[in-house]
Amino acid sequence: KNEVEQSPQNLTAQEGEFITINCSYSVGISALHWLQQHPGGGIVSLFMLSSGKKKHGRLIATINIQEKHSSLHITASHPRDSAVYICAAPLLGGSQGNLIFGKGTKLSVKP
Amino acid sequence: EPEVTQTPSHQVTQMGQEVILRCVPISNHLYFYWYRQILGQKVEFLVSFYNNEISEKSEIFDDQFSVERPDGSNFTLKIRSTKLEDSAMYFCASEDSYEQYFGPGTRLTVT
Numbered sequence: 001k002n003e004v005e006q007s008p009q010n011l012t013a014q015e016g017e018f019i020t021i022n023c024s025y026s027v028g029i030s031a032l033h034w035l036q037q038h039p040g041g042g043i044v045s046l047f048m049l050s051s052g053k054k055k056h057g058r059l060i061a062t063i064n065i066q067e068k069h070s071s072l073h074i075t076a077s078h079p080r081d082s083a084v085y086i087c088a089a090p091l092l093g094g095s096q097g098n099l100i101f102g103k104g105t106k107l108s109v110k111p
Numbered sequence: 112e113p114e115v116t117q118t119p120s121h122q123v124t125q126m127g128q129e130v131i132l133r134c135v136p137i138s139n140h141l142y143f144y145w146y147r148q149i150l151g152q153k154v155e156f157l158v159s160f161y162n163n164e165i166s167e168k169s170e171i172f173d174d175q176f177s178v179e180r181p182d183g184s185n186f187t188l189k190i191r192s193t194k195l196e197d198s199a200m201y202f203c204a205s206e207d208s209y210e211q212y213f214g215p216g217t218r219l220t221v222t
Contacts, residue, residue, distance in 0.1 A: 033211065041200045042215040043154075091156065098144065098167055099211065101154040 002027040002089050006102035013109050019074040021105045023087035030090075032070050033099065034061050037084040046072070046085075077109045113137040115214035117203050123220045127192050132217045134186045136205030143186045144204040144211065145178065147171065154202065160186065193221045 003026045013019055023032070031050040037043050047054050047061040049070070054061050058077075063070040074081055084106050088099040116135045124130050136143055145157040158168040158178055165178065175197075177189045186205075190197055198221045203214040 031210075035213070041148075041218060043202055043213045045211070045213055048210045086154065088154070097142075098156045098159050098169075099146075099154075100156065101146075103153050 002029070002091050002100050004087060004089050004100050004102040006087055006105050008105060009103065011105055011107045013077050013107070015078055015109055015111050017077050017109075019072075019077050019081070019107065019109075021072045021085050021087075021107070023070045023072070023102055025068050025070075025087075025089045027089075027092070028065070028068065030065075032063055033088040034070070034072050035086045035088060035101075037086060037104065039083070043086075074107075077107075079109045079111050082108050113212075115203055115205055115212050117201075117214035117217050119217060120215065121218045121220070123222065124193055126195055126221055130190050130193055130219060132188045132190075132201050132203075132219070134188070134203030134205075134214055135184055136186055136203070137207070137212055138184070140205035140207050140212075142166075142206035142208065142211075143178075143180070144206070145188045146202040146204065148200045148202065148216075149196075150199070157188070157201075190219075193219075195221050197221050 005024050007022045033048050034046040049063050058075045060073040084104040086104045088101045091098045091100045118133045143160040148154045158172045159166045175191050200216045202216045204211045
């Protein structure tokens with residue numbers, strides 16, 4: 001059964017800073033999700049990645065399957081990036097099925 | 112772009128009442144999920160649904176909960192007799208056998 005750990009739990013940054021959020025998991029997987037949760041509670045899927053790196057705008061996600069570790073980077077952070085960022089992995093490993101979620105990283109970007 | 116929708120966005124109910132939370136998954140998706148997030152806690156898996164039956168359920172998903180796909184498009188979560196501790200955000204997700212797509216959530220408040 002997979003366990004997902006995120007760090008840091010809270011992160012405060014100045015606008016423009018480069019942000020890194022880390023996620024590690026215990027069971028081998030083929031894909032990992034990064035999600036964004038806004039203050040209102042809604043969840044938006046940012047990335048699902050199975051290897052290497054994906055980029056979307058100022059967001060970059062990387063994964064190292066062998067080391068069971070993934071990172072989410074935000075370049076040139078902006079106050080509108082303030083949200084909770086959550087990583088999630090398949091509960092039983094693999095790439096599909098029920099997800100287990102990290103506790104989330106609460107990011108606050110100050111102007 | 113197709114998206115998962117959920118209604119209502121916010122439901123307030125009295126303890127002991129029945130509630131039905133509705134989700135419209137992305138058409139052609141075959142796997143459906145309900146997740147729950149109690150305020151301040153991690154998102155948790157409730158139940159997965161495939162081929163018109165439950166494929167997996169968590170310990171949280173007791174006899175008070177049920178799911179169904181009444182008309183081939185909607186996917187519902189029913190709570191028969193709500194308790195105060197059922198207050199949470201409930202997220203629906205659908206999967207195309209590769210990636211899960213999340214709905215915006217329903218905030219359930221039990222008073």
